[in-house]
Amino acid sequence: MSGGDLRDLYQEVILDHGKRPRNFRAIANATRQARGHNPLCGDQLTVYLALDDSGRVADVSFQGRGCAISMASASMMTELLKGKTEAEARHIFAVFHAKMTGQPPPDGPADQDAVDQLEVLSGVREFPMRVKCATLAWHAFTAALDGGDATARTE
Amino acid sequence: MDGSRHLGLGHNSGSAAAAPAYDVERVRADFPILHRPVHGKRLAYLDSAGSAQKPRAVIDAEVRAYETAYSNVHRGASYLSGVATQAYEDARATVARFVNAREAREVVFTKNATEAINLVAFAWGRKALRPGDEILISEMEHHSNIVPWQLVAEQTGAVVKAVPIDGAGNFLLDEYERLLTPRTKMVAVTHVSNVLGTVVPIADVARLAHKVGAKVLIDGCQGIVHEPVDVQALDVDFYVCSAHKLYGPSAIGALWGRGALLDAMPPFQGGGGMIETVTIERTTFAPVPARFEAGTPAIAQAPAFAAALDYIGSTGFAAIEAHERALLDYGTALLQDIPGVMIHGQAREKTAVIAFTVGEVHAHDVATIVDKHGVAVRSGHHCTQPLHAKLGVAATCRASLGMYSTRADLDQLAAALRNVQEIFR
Numbered sequence: 065m066s067g068g069d070l071r072d073l074y075q076e077v078i079l080d081h082g083k084r085p086r087n088f089r090a091i092a093n094a095t096r097q098a099r100g101h102n103p104l105c106g107d108q109l110t111v112y113l114a115l116d117d118s119g120r121v122a123d124v125s126f127q128g129r130g131c132a133i134s135m136a137s138a139s140m141m142t143e144l145l146k147g148k149t150e151a152e153a154r155h156i157f158a159v160f161h162a163k164m165t166g167q168p169p170p171d172g173p174a175d176q177d178a179v180d181q182l183e184v185l186s187g188v189r190e191f192p193m194r195v196k197c198a199t200l201a202w203h204a205f206t207a208a209l210d211g212g213d214a215t216a217r218t219e
Numbered sequence: 220m221d222g223s224r225h226l227g228l229g230h231n232s233g234s235a236a237a238a239p240a241y242d243v244e245r246v247r248a249d250f251p252i253l254h255r256p257v258h259g260k261r262l263a264y265l266d267s268a269g270s271a272q273k274p275r276a277v278i279d280a281e282v283r284a285y286e287t288a289y290s291n292v293h294r295g296a297s298y299l300s301g302v303a304t305q306a307y308e309d310a311r312a313t314v315a316r317f318v319n320a321r322e323a324r325e326v327v328f329t330k331n332a333t334e335a336i337n338l339v340a341f342a343w344g345r346k347a348l349r350p351g352d353e354i355l356i357s358e359m360e361h362h363s364n365i366v367p368w369q370l371v372a373e374q375t376g377a378v379v380k381a382v383p384i385d386g387a388g389n390f391l392l393d394e395y396e397r398l399l400t401p402r403t404k405m406v407a408v409t410h411v412s413n414v415l416g417t418v419v420p421i422a423d424v425a426r427l428a429h430k431v432g433a434k435v436l437i438d439g440c441q442g443i444v445h446e447p448v449d450v451q452a453l454d455v456d457f458y459v460c461s462a463h464k465l466y467g468p469s470a471i472g473a474l475w476g477r478g479a480l481l482d483a484m485p486p487f488q489g490g491g492g493m494i495e496t497v498t499i500e501r502t503t504f505a506p507v508p509a510r511f512e513a514g515t516p517a518i519a520q521a522p523a524f525a526a527a528l529d530y531i532g533s534t535g536f537a538a539i540e541a542h543e544r545a546l547l548d549y550g551t552a553l554l555q556d557i558p559g560v561m562i563h564g565q566a567r568e569k570t571a572v573i574a575f576t577v578g579e580v581h582a583h584d585v586a587t588i589v590d591k592h593g594v595a596v597r598s599g600h601h602c603t604q605p606l607h608a609k610l611g612v613a614a615t616c617r618a619s620l621g622m623y624s625t626r627a628d629l630d631q632l633a634a635a636l637r638n639v640q641e642i643f644r
Binding site: 068070071073074079104105106107108129130131132133191193194197 | 580584
């Protein structure tokens with residue numbers, strides 16, 4: 065892991081989301097919620113989710129504390145997933161996860177807007193020890209859909 | 220340097236003024252890994268408390284074992300089994316001398332310090348502990364000196380209690396004394412905090428514990444690395460350490476225990492090497508220390524462990540201590556000088572470890588950035604979640620010093636921390 069520039073990792077957008085995370089609140093009438101925990105570094109967050117009758121993400125938010133990467137990724141996730149169906153949301157994560165871990169992208173058309181916005185986190189790939197920070201909130205989101213909690217592991 | 224700040228009670232005490240000249244560059248020349256660049260930068264290895272690097276003498280000793288003296292130990296009549304067994308037992312004697320044990324048999328080789336604590340918790344604890352008995356630990360223990368006691372407490376009905384520390388990280392001896400009662404059966408505390416660097420007054424801890432009839436186990440992982448340990452003078456009952464933090468190989472550690480206590484303890488694990496006779500119905504067990512060394516041990520690592528102790532011995536603890544103490548003062552002043560950097564742990568008796576946070580920046584972000592500058596620090600909770608809860612921080616960074624550390628390492632850290640602040644401005 066000799067590659068990877070710090071400025072690619074800590075881009076202004078990421079630092080901004082990290083400092084001023086969007087949707088950083090609880091949802092009183094959340095349909096689902098799940099905790100994400102990274103026992104290696106102590107990062108903890110809770111993702112709140114409100115699905116409407118048609119199964120779309122009416123609202124999504126999070127609270128917790130962690131590094132700039134995990135906070136920024138959680139913040140961006142809440143912005144991206146609002147209004148998506150469960151299937152769309154899962155697919156965006158699958159695309160993001162594949163990108164983070166260097167796997168081939170999943171089948172099916174990608175949500176190009178979401179992919180473009182998540183591009184800013186692509187610098188994390190060059191820092192393998194930090195990939196799990198970027199995916200923690202997403203695992204918690206998926207766990208909320210599935211009805212459980214998420215414990216981060218090395219991706 | 221203030222000689223009265225001397226931390227140990229050992230034989231090689233002395234202030235910097237009295238210490239022999241210490242040529243750190245000569246020491247560094249013995250550690251091959253220190254000369255490999257990381258991310259194209261000079262490596263500033265400041266994670267010796269996580270695991271120390273190895274001098275050539277240790278690496279060579281392990282290679283030599285495999286190349287010239289390798290077979291299984293304590294088994295068979297072959298020439299090689301004989302020389303391997305001799306090397307393994309010589310290593311035991313070296314460890315025994317290093318801690319001033321009465322007899323070599325009081326030293327049990329384990330996988331690491333964690334296994335040594337588990338050994339005592341289960342072999343001693345399951346037999347000795349009754350419902351309502353108390354096990355005293357401290358608030359700054361590593362998880363390895365918390366969890367085994369919780370497990371054995373659950374099985375025996377004993378209770379785990381923690382001695383508090385103050386805001387600076389001092390072990391509160393008077394609070395400890397208040398917690399000691401006739402119900403206290405075990406006091407298990409660290410010699411040196413792996414996060415705060417606090418040196419616990421373990422001789423006092425042992426003296427007070429023995430007044431109420433409690434046994435004393437010291438987690439020596441971070442203590443024996445920085446000062447001489449004399450288990451007889453300290454008058455403790457068990458002392459554990461890991462070779463890999465002592466510039467030795469990974470996968471081997473040691474338990475020193477008072478002979479009479481070890482003799483009375485049942486086995487910890489069953490298997491080959493720890494038996495006397497086995498029938499299908501029952502087994503009688505080998506005497507100490509073989510009773511506690513089930514299965515094939517770390518054959519090639521034991522002589523390398525001994526080589527590490529010989530290396531420390533030939534360098535001299537007085538010189539190492541003085542060097543590390545001067546560096547701790549230098550590093551503390553350097554980091555304190557950076558606005559926004561906060562040092563956690565300012566105990567009166569402190570050694571070789573600086574835990575810190577940088578403003579609101581998360582420890583992992585700090586560690587990633589300084590790593591790019593060639594600086595290796597540990598970040599996270601350092602296996603001390605209760606301590607971090609007490610400090611009120613989720614994670615810290617830790618710069619820890621070893622015998623090969625230099626001012627240049629700390630200067631490199633300080634420069635990298637300024638870059639952290641630039642990025643998170």
